[in-house]
Amino acid sequence: MTKPLLFALALGLVPLAGSAQVHHLSLAGRWRFALDPEDVGEQQAWYTRVLPDRVRLPGNLPAQGIGDPISTNTPWTGSIFDRSWFHAPEYARYREPGRVKVPFWLQPDRYYAGPAWYQYDLHIPQRWCGRHVRLVLERPHWETRVWINERAVGTNRSLSTPHVYDLGPLPPGRHRVTLRVDNRRIVDIGENSHAISDHTQGNWNGIVGRVELQALPPVWVEGLQVYPQVPSRSVRVRVTLTNATATSFEGTLSLEVRRSDRRSVPARTHPVQFRGAQWEAEFEVPLGDDAPLWDEFHPALHTLQLQLRGRLGDQPLHHSRAVRFGLREIHTDGNRLLMNGRPLFIRGTLECAIFPRTGDPPTDEAEWRRIIRVAKAHGLNLFRFHSWCPPEAAFTAADELGFYLQVETCWPNQSTTLGDGKPVDAWVYEETDRILQAYGNHPSFLFMAHGNEPGGRNANAFLRKYVAHYKARDPRRLWTSGSGWPQLPENQFHVSPDPRIQAWGAGLNSRINARPPETTTDYRDYIARRSVPVISHEIGQWCVYPNLAERSKYTGYLKAKNFDIFEDRLREQGLLPLAPAFLHASGRLQALCYKEDIEAALRTPNMGGFHLLDLHDFPGQGTALVGVLDPFWEPKGYLTAAEFRRFCNATVPLARLARRVFTTEDSLEAHLEAAHFGPSPLSQVEVRARLLTDQGRTLRSETFHLAHLPLGNGLPLGRIEWTLHDLPAPARYRLVLSLAGRTERPDARNRPAGFENDWDVWIYPAKPPPDPDGVLVTNRFDATVRAHLAAGGRVLLTVPGRLVRNYDEAPVKLGFSSIFWNTAWTGRQAPTTLGILCNPRHPALAAFPTDSHSNWQWWYLVHRAGALRLDLLPPQTDPIVRVIDDWFTARPLALIVEGRVGPGRLVICGFDLTGALPDPVSRQMRASLTAYLASSRCRPRTEFTPAQIESLFRQPRDEVLSAARIFASSEQPGYEAARAIDGDPDTLWHTPWGEHAPAFPHELRLEWPTPQRIAGVTVLPRRDGNRNGWIRRWEICVREPGRHQWSPPLVSGQWSADAEPKTVRFPRPLEVEALLLRALDGHADGPWASLAELTVLGP
Secondary structure, three states, X not given: OOOOOEOOOOOOEEOOOOOOXXXXXXXXXXXXXXXXXXXXXXXXXXXXXXXXXXEXXXXXXXXXXOOEEOOOOOOOOOOOOOOHHHOOHHHHHHHOOOOOOOOOOOEEOEEOOOEXXXXXXXXXXXXXXXXXXXXXXXXXXXXXXXXXXXXXXXXXXOOOOOEEEEEEOOOOEEEEEEEEEEOOOOOXXXXXXXXXXXXXXXXXXXXXXXXXXXXXXXXXXXXXXXXXXXXXXEEEEEXXXXXXXXXXXXXXXXXXXXXXXXXXXXEEEEEEEEOOOEEEEEEEEEOOOOOOXXXXXXXXXXXEEEEEEEEEOXXXXXXXXXXXXXXXXXXXXXXXXXXXXXXXXXXXXXXXOOOOOOOOOOOOHXXXXXXXXXXXXXXXXXXXXXXXXXXXXXXXXXXXXXXXXXXXXXXXXXXXXXXXXXXXXXXXXXXXXXXXXXXXXXXXXXXXXXXXXXXXXXXXXXXXXHHHHHHHHOOXXXXXXXXXXXXXXXXXXXXXXXXXXXXXOOHHHOHHHHOOOOOOOOOHHHHHOOOOOEEEEEEEOEOOOOOHHHHHHOOOOEEOHHHHHHHHHHHHOOOHHHHHHHHHHHHHHHHHHHHHHHHHHHHOOOOOEEEEEOOEOEOOOOOEOOOOEOOOOOEOOOOOHHHHHHHOXXXXXXXXXXXXXXXXXXXXXXXXXXXXXXXXXXXXXXXXXXXXOOOOOEEEEEEXXXXXEOOEEEEEEEEEEEEXXXXXXXXXXXXXXXXXXXXXXXXXXXXXEEEEEEEEEEEEOOOOOOOOOOEEXXXXXXXXXXXXXHOOOEEEEEOOHHHEOOOOOOOXXXXXXXXXXXXXXXXXXXXXXXXXXXXXXXHHHOOOOOOOEOXXXXXXXXXXXXXXXXXXXXXXXOOOEEEEEOOOXXXXXXXXXXXXXXXXXXXXXXXXXXXXXXXXXXXXXXXXXXXXHHXXXXXXXXXXXXXXXXXXXXXXXXXXXXXXXXXXXXXXXXXXXXXXXXXXXXXXXEOOOOOOOOOOOEEEEEEEEEEEEEXXXXXXXXXXXXXXXXXXXXXXXXXXXXXOOOOOOOEEEEOOOOOOOEXXXXXXXXXXXXXXXXXXXXXXXXXXXXXXXEEEEOO
């Protein structure tokens, strides 16, 4: 076998129109093919035989109905953390052969992972005689091997760039090309990498994009890389020529630039003379002091044209190349990103290879233009390609439209690690080299990381060398180690998950769920402790209810059969008619969560920006419906691009409000500011703040004037302080902030620019009315309440959230925010609900202004509430306020219900409204509900029995644990020790992680005010699919009454590496005042300990 000679093709280099120096021959059409599931084709030399079947290229096999039917044994690529589908009875019907439906991602009809062989008979025309022939496969998946006329040519395993094979000078006539494409995990780059996983594009086998032959002259321009030099308004050009002959070449190379403003830079001609395979040189090409720069506002593209002329022996030779480039410079100044010296704020979203109609990414520029225009219409300026790299068309479209790109190679975690000498280490370098060669000239290609969230003991050391190597090699873009982590000294910017309002695992302890609503929080302290710009990692992840009507769009390769499962759940629970309302209500909640996430970043001085996860839905990882757009980049009907752009744009007015809820005795105070990252500063700025009613009437207004507004954020606009004593209450109002000015561009006229943003606020009476006569308000259902109802009385039963009865399996975790990512991938992290749904015109809410969905005032009620189980009440119960459950469980839940008990009337709330209520929202809800109960409009249709009402209350918890106090030697914020005895197996105690994580041993300590008789403990490890913190070696000590010292270890041992409960029995029951569990080491690589639940066993 001859040694393969492979050439990387710089796709940024396109032949000039009308050039006859590069000939193309498309091989698109019907190919012969054969599957090779046993991987015997090479051994049996299938390249020497005629393959039996037919398939179309470009294309992928499963999209053409080729492969195995989906079954429980389909060898999917990607982690499945919630594996209940494989065994749970409720999924049995979806596992039946021929009717398989999976809930964790979109599903093809057929699946094949393995080698497939493709074969084509081609004809080399006479005019190609003496030319060098190349085979170009634009986007294969994954590894290709090529034979021409039974001669092995080579192999390529790039996932990001075209596979280009040098076939040499083929004589005119018929030839046979045979390809072997293998889509198994050729290199373990991480099974969840979006370049290969079934979470998004699917692990298809095939080739898409261009499949063609190219004929080159014997000497040609092989490489052409352009390095902009903004300070000198010039470019440095690196040219590589290839000579496929043994003959000396002598000629000239001319370089000419056509500027974006149609001005031409005079051509420069240089002599060329060399013998051998390659020649390389660099040239400086000045563009003129007034050469336009490229950025998101003015995507000026220049064209560099090369002409190679000369003689090879006595034969004339001519080859031309052209490349488009932008004159731009991305650099940093401390925490700030600068584009051409101007402050830059990244407003990005992820693109994870989500293309349901085809599976494979589009290779046509028109589709990428459409997608980018949608993103820009929502105020964004960047795509982060999470663990993959798009085709050439994406770069070209982004260049033309002024849009930034961050590119990655893989996600080396879960199934592999980085820096430990595994094949992925070499592959990451190889793939990065290929990406730079192919796409390095594109001005839109602004950032690069090796990939996403790496794992591995030696990942940091590996990535320090990686970043140092590439930022020296290619300074045209900024480099970082990885998206998410680690933060290394070599990084030119960090992408960190810390500056966002909901952290992984934070659950109900996140800011949005645990703290009253405000618009003042920012991340300035975090940013100040870093020396380079920080972009927040994957902010948002706020879910919305499935849009069942969307299924009609899945007409191609991937189908939304997961939505069929969700629909069946809704139908069985009697909730299917509410699906559209669930979508709209959860969508409006999702929108306000995204608004606060984005504004918090915009409020932060010197912040580098954010990456949303996501503007559009992510169909995998358990179905993460986190987009305001669907996977096709189309709206869902509850939020427009114009609404989104009010709070996500190059310029956004901002108001810092310490709270959103006021009484008529308060003043509304706000500091007004702007985040302005437009094309230039603004002059003649007018700022107007208004307080509007729901009907649009202005009740307060104030105007400010500024002569100049610079670029940046944290820019003060003014301050308002308005008294509220004379305003109607209760009522919802809108604080509207408008900003108008004129741009200050030296190269254009001053143009007007206007921006507007708004925030909902609520004003309540300072003193709500007393409870009406005859209405009993209580948080107990006892004999007094029964007697009052039996006498025809009216009762407001307000059940404290902690006493609301929950489900034993998959308990409801009610929070204010929407679901974070989804419950299947996160191990049911809280919250597991998507807000509330109500009829604002229901008379029970007549004195409580509300939308049909959650808005910020509901935080004061929901954050301390429990969801009432409607399955414990009569099926005809029509709640006043519903809670929207996770679509995987789709249970009927409520926050407020009403019913009859004999002659009495009853309203039940899942939150306590007794005693001295601390906030005006709770006081107003009590006033509204009691007024309704006292009115003639209170006519519930459903009869409740006392037993049904009692069933809504939970049984008291174990007395031993409820009396205990728990302490930890250390704890990560949001993962406090108390979570180990909260009765919720989906919350956990965890020791701190990060750079200063404490070493083993770690301790948990239980103490009781009076001695307790115990016989052992049961420990439940975390069960969210993450082994970090699983305890290996351990010991338990006790402190008996009257003693001040801990006993020697009473029991000790080693636990297995799984999430099963671990029960430890003492040698005999003991009376103790305290118990100490000491973790000596763990099963994971780091120094962490964690526990989901610690239960004490009685004698």
